[in-house]
Amino acid sequence: MNEQIRLARGAGQLAGRTVMVAGASSGIGAAAARLFAAEGAAVVVMARRGDRLARLVEEIEASGGRAAASAGDVVRAEDVERGVAVALERFGGLDGAFNNAGYVGSVFGPLHEQPQEDFEEIIDVNVRGTWNCLRHQIPVMLAAGRGAIVNTASPAGMIATGAPAPYVAAKHAVLGLTKATAAEYGEHGIRVNSLVVGTTRTEMLSSVIEAKPELESAFVARQVQKRMAEPQEVAEAALWLLSDRSSFVTGSHVAVDGGILAI
Ligand SMILES: NC(=O)c1ccc[n+]([C@@H]2O[C@H](COP(=O)([O-])OP(=O)(O)OC[C@H]3O[C@@H](n4cnc5c(N)ncnc54)[C@H](O)[C@@H]3O)[C@@H](O)[C@H]2O)c1
Structure with missing residues (x-):
């Protein structure tokens, strides 16, 4: 393992690896795709x-990286299956996955004000989407006898943060899926962890703030650092969890949350 870690340092932390990033068109996922490619994936x-x-693919290729796009909805099993197939066809395998697609809902308010459709879409994207990704990625990793997966959760997956209740429930479920799959596949060389993401400057957050501008200062006030994260700061932790540097970390989570959970 030490040898592997040394090699990875010399050639990029994800050199020789293929990583699928779901929810990659903006925000944390797009930043992660750029970072993983820069680290050799x-x-x-x-x-x-x-x-x-x-x-995004053009941009990564223009900077000397390798990338392929697979447009699709994580809620649809066949779209996720196609994403995995693209990894196999274009790059010959799937070593890592960042299951990061998420939806917070259209009403940032109490449960009785939320529309039924929000509940369905929040559960669908965050829970069914993560489950779909795991379900299609794990068989490839099982066959290879190795793999690393990171699922995007939130402090709302651990406490009631004030985010919509279905989102709190959905992100708790993401942590549950992470622990269950880590336990099931640990002895087969597959590590599964969650990334607990604090308030980060992305399109998702902008849409929440646009609807309720007073939330911006409330969000910042909750962070002990009194600022929001930039997507790249979050992507760095996903990189670590996918690399061999976190080789004994599984069924766990890394909180890049600006201290929300500390207070
Ligand atoms: N921004 C924050 O403050 C914050 C805080 C905690 C957790 N998160 C989580 O971080 C993750 C990334 O969000 P972000 O903040 O970068 O927002 P974002 O809106 O910029 O990115 C979300 C990504 O998920 C994709 N996506 C959404 N629904 C999808 C679907 N059904 N199928 C495929 N892709 C889909 C979007 O297209 C986009 O690429 C989400 O899981 C979100 O819940 C964000």
């Missing part, structure tokens, strides 16, 4: 917005 980027993915 071939990345398969997946999200619904194909035009954004095509631009």
Whole structure:
């Protein structure tokens, strides 16, 4: 293992690896795809917005990286299956996955004010989407006898943060899926962890703040560092969890949350 870690340092932390990033068209996922590619991975980027993915692939290739797009919805099993197939066809395997697609809902308020459709979409994207990704990625990793997976959760997956209740429930479920799959596949060389993401400057957050501008200062006030994260700061932790540097970390989570959970 030490030898592997040394090699990875010399050649990029994900050199020779193929990593699928779901929810890659903006924010944390797009930043992660750029970072993973810069660290030597071939990345398969997946999200619904194909035009954004095509631009991201162009950008990564222009800086000397390797990338392929697979437009699709994580809620649809066949779209996720296609993403995994692209990894196999274009790059010959799947060593890592960052299951990062998420949806917070259209109403940032109490449960009785939330529309039924929000509940369904929040559970679908965060829970079914993560489950779909795991379900199609794990068989490839099982066959290879190794793999690393990171699922994006939130402090809302651990405490009631004030985020919509279905989102709190959904992110708790993401942590549950992480622990269960880590336990099931640990002895087969597959590590599964969650990334607990604090308030980060992305499109998801902008849409929440646009609807309720007073939330911006409330979000910042909750962070002990009194600022939001930039997507790259979050992506760094995903990189660590996918690399061999975290070789004894599984069934766990890394909180990049600006201290929300500390107070
Ligand atoms: N920004 C924050 O403050 C914050 C805090 C905690 C957790 N998170 C989580 O971080 C993750 C990334 O979000 P972000 O903040 O970068 O926002 P974002 O809106 O920029 O990115 C979300 C990504 O998920 C994709 N996506 C959404 N639904 C999808 C679907 N059904 N199929 C495929 N792709 C889909 C979007 O296209 C986009 O690429 C999410 O899981 C979110 O819940 C974000």
